[in-house]
Amino acid sequence: MTKKTGGPSTYDVAKLAGVSQMTVSRVMSGKGYASENVVARVQEAAGKLGYVPNRIAGALAGKKAALVGVILPAVSNVVFAEVLQGLNEGLAESGLKPVFGVSGYDQQEEERLVRDMLSWQVSGLVLTGLEHTAATRAMLASHSTAVAEVIDVDGEPIAACFGLSHAKAATDMAQHLLTKGYRRFGYVGCNLERDLRAGKRRKAFVETVVAGGGEFVGEACDDAPSSMLHGRVLTDRLMAAAERPEAIYFSNDDMAAGGLMYCLANGLRVPDDIALASFNGLEFLEALPLQITTSRSPRRKIGLLAGHYLALRNDGKDALDKVELSAELISGQTS
């Protein structure tokens, strides 16, 4: 008798097809033997009843769910959407299904989400960055779930790690701008307290320009989430200061695009009056009137590697668990 639990079960299908529940289970999963006759009868019965297997029960019986938990700081950012896309591709063959959580760049929230994911018995977990609360690390240590940390490699990974050195990307950019002859630098960014990768880039950038004989003359930052509008406002603020920089490094492309809009709207010549550089290399930059100098992060590739890793680990196989990719510096028209 079909309970109010969400639909027919193997019991109902079995009765209708005149076979045992186990046979239904076998036909549905395609594992084990079944005669063509029985397969046909079971499938017909299942179709007639609108049977959908209960994976909750399947996961409980099989002791693990074909789920991977993915915890991202934000979804409004295309960067993470692209990581996700790569992950989906990397996972596609494996039957693993990604389940998302959004931490809002908050380690406490991340901890909550990790606990949640573990409680769903996920067979793999994707985390952003290498910084987590002690409790998060403890939980992960005591569970055997495979963990892949993505985006960043500057730190101590828990286990597998796929990303790039943000410090290096910023250092390269600083070097590039120094080589171009710029000496007086500014920085525009936001969400630095929470977006640790952006913080690492800022730090490396400042250190490199100073070490290279440049001068760091000022910055405009705040804690709001990054956006084009914010980039425009903060660039305005920075340029209003007594000492104007010759070149500005932005926390990311959105902010830099806002900076460019500020320049366009205020008649500043780029790069003669002010040079602009940023990080990510998102596609929308190509739509702007000037190509912004930036570093392209291998976002899709990162997701793909993480997906492959978790798929292999799920099959009990070992897999390449540390890959440092590099960001490609794109010299545009704004520097």
Added chain:
Amino acid sequence: MTKKTGGPSTYDVAKLAGVSQMTVSRVMSGKGYASENVVARVQEAAGKLGYVPNRIAGALAGKKAALVGVILPAVSNVVFAEVLQGLNEGLAESGLKPVFGVSGYDQQEEERLVRDMLSWQVSGLVLTGLEHTAATRAMLASHSTAVAEVIDVDGEPIAACFGLSHAKAATDMAQHLLTKGYRRFGYVGCNLERDLRAGKRRKAFVETVVAGGGEFVGEACDDAPSSMLHGRVLTDRLMAAAERPEAIYFSNDDMAAGGLMYCLANGLRVPDDIALASFNGLEFLEALPLQITTSRSPRRKIGLLAGHYLALRNDGKDALDKVELSAELISGQTS
């Protein structure tokens, strides 16, 4: 004995705390009575063992999972990120956890995802738009899961529906442009085959301008996903045609921003040479050198309403199940 199943169970905690499994269950869920002494002992034991409740088992025993499935066409689009944000807020109190799937604007994929979500026994489902395959509708009809369709209201909802009339938004915009004196119109869009809302806007726009004495002189469309870059390229294509429009309606803000970039880069005066209008009212428009005329869609509100609805339904309560919100026309500097 802790099996290799992913950690300690209530059994282990119970033994360590010297109580029954049921008492552990009660302490963990906070339901039912428990003395302070026992609560403390159980929590200590749970902490010591790193116990994380197995919600798979809980869901099976309780006959339903505290999950809501959310199927969106894309995550790279801020629109959906904002809907998601509202949904999270609407769901926050309820203990329901959203699980996402991305359909890529493909109804077949949506069908697969719905099946998947149902197999996880979700207690609610959020779908985008009102168009689904027959099989999807059949599945939903035979399961008792609450369903909320969001974004669009132009059609026959399965059950609950929270969104806006895209036809009306486009009609309003057409009227607005007619009132402003424009008579020769063009359209730039993409992904129309799949993004049915965009298609509805286009159709209503064309009909309204023609009915209002205007002329529809041409359009540039293709099947790629929408992006600023694409908007720029397609605007170029449209403007290269023999008969140039006085005003262009874009499928959305990204495309329109691309159009604006085209104009800036090619020295076209906006709105004198060409007027631009679009749909969504995303924040990034405020960063652009000119405010683009657009309609603001109540994205967060839509998510919030859907979240509240599903939370109430999950508690067995009835809830407001149809809300048509309206898009606010924002008259910018590009028309």
Added chain:
DNA sequence: CCACAATATGTTTGCGCAAACATTCGTCAA
């Protein structure tokens, strides 16, 4: 000081499935 409620705990049961272990049947080589 008892009756009865409120509180505090324990025991049994079953959710739906699949692993593990039977059992039946047919086929083919010896």
Added chain:
DNA sequence: TTGACGAATGTTTGCGCAAACATATTGTGG
């Protein structure tokens, strides 16, 4: 003809939890 093996199916069991149903153990008013 037999028996041995694989193919095809059935039966039993338990995953971890929580609902349902006991059974103590307190406290409180009459």
